[in-house]
Amino acid sequence: MRIAISCIIVNYNTANFTLDCVASIFDMHQSTEAIEVIVVDNASEKKDYLLLKTKLQQENFPNTKLIRSKQNFGFGAGNMIGINAASNCEYYAFINNDTLQLTDNCLWILKEFMDSTPDAGVCSPQMLDEDKKFRSTIDHFSSLSREILKRSFLEKVNPKKYPSRKNFFHKPTIVNYVQGSFMFFNAEDFNEIGGFDTNLFLFYEESDLGLRLLKERKKYAYIFPETQYIHFKSISIKKNINILIKRELKISLLYHTYKHYGFFAHQFLLNFLRIRYGLTSIVKPKYFQLFKLLIRGAHLSESLKQKQSLKKL
Template sequence: MACDISIIIINYNTANYTIDCIASILKHTPSDLDCEFIIVDNASETKNYFLLKNYIDSISNKINIKLIRSQINTGFGAGNMIGAQQATGNYLAFINNDVIFENDCLSALKEFMDNHENAGVCGPQAFKEDHSILPTIDHFASPLRELFGRNILEFLNQKTYPERKKLYAKPQRGQFVAGSFMFFRTTDFDQVGGFDTNIFLYYEETDICKRLAKNKKSAWLVPSGRFIHFHGASTPKSIALKIELKISLLYLTRKHYGMISYWIIRFYLQLKYFFSSLVKPKHWPLFFALIKGAPLSMSLKHKQKIQRIS
């Protein structure tokens, strides 16, 4: 039997964040909103997995919640697809585990989507820990954005590229919403095939929102919902992740913009990181990855090991 909303959260060695996230959702979501929680553990270490499992077991008699264990780290998109395949909700809420609700986000998003058939995805307003703004809407990753930057695009055409770092009083359309909190109508999500599981990390939002746009479904910020995002808590910075970022960018460019754009961006990045590496030697691995074309075969996706529960 379908519920209103399926809440899908990925855990990867950050059980305490996941526990706090679930608790904040329960605190701010009214009981008459029929929700199910699907928590996907993406091959966390045994101790972290059981910390989360024990918490979920302790609340499972009070709410509709299930824990699914993947024995390999499938990344963001594929991890969420594991959850999506188990979902029964009319809506799908993909929420990062390093998110804390400040108010009843889910009711605000559901009400908006109920009344806007052409909206394909929406998200609430995000804030950093210090309550400074984090952009919820953003501009598609594209050759123009990569070459000229967001600020120039916003200056030249605010209709197509609305301001990201602005507090809006009313819902605002953007090109995509941040992956930390994405709220879809299940039928729309299914129609475009969900997340592209070739992408291990990064740019999943641009990819799926471009596919939604082809179906005339738009992306929206719903500012009446508010949440805190502990930005980067689940993916601390490293050269390996910077390489992953460029792998995903080049894959996305080739997929959506064609080979000419791919070669332009590839050459631009090679030049950029050659000179950057002269100043910051830690960037040399990134430069050499770009020389090879940063193909999907170099992705962290292909370096994961099976993590069986011991």
């Protein structure tokens, strides 16, 4: 049987979450013959990788592959490694490893929706937290107005253009983009726009994909609330590297701004952030290194991607 849906899951030092995620896919779907699961280990520590490999072999999940990367190339690039190993299919499901399926036959329901919605390029179920309570699943494209005026203000002054992220939608709805923890993509559209921009190590991948999908394919992102999933959220990001994550956020943001809005928007935002964090670092010295990064221009050359070492397989 031809594969219809390729599920791509990236693991980074969280093998037990990944195993639960894979198990939930097979547990919640009556028919899995046309579903494949590709797990990409993004250069985890050897102990974690061996646990993942051993348990996957023991469980013997059908149509499941494990690929080991020698280096942590980041979220987008890790997913692209999975794409390169995927079958020629109709849909890609990019699923965070810290998620669990909640809706019976979720992937087939999403496929049916996408099949019947020609202007849909990507969709997502409603995200819930580990207590099955509402969690925001949508967001607005990154832009100067979003970064300077902030989301809440934009949602108040123009709710039609900026629907509240705190809304629980009751029907399929067009949004700017859906969160990267569960993105169900039309494979043809994804391939035509070139997939993930691997210059982004972490953050803003969804905004970038959504903008390119709209510009290049005239396709939209939808939230599809009839299906739901649990997301444990950022379990692979250690809290003690908080300032490094903030640095990466700014590097990705400025790259994204230059790419989609041009030089002048990039320079305006860069100078705005310099002033903001220059003042902030006076009262919060821990932000001084972030201020120094911005003074240097926060280039991609300073991304965490450049600091990853090769792992022995």
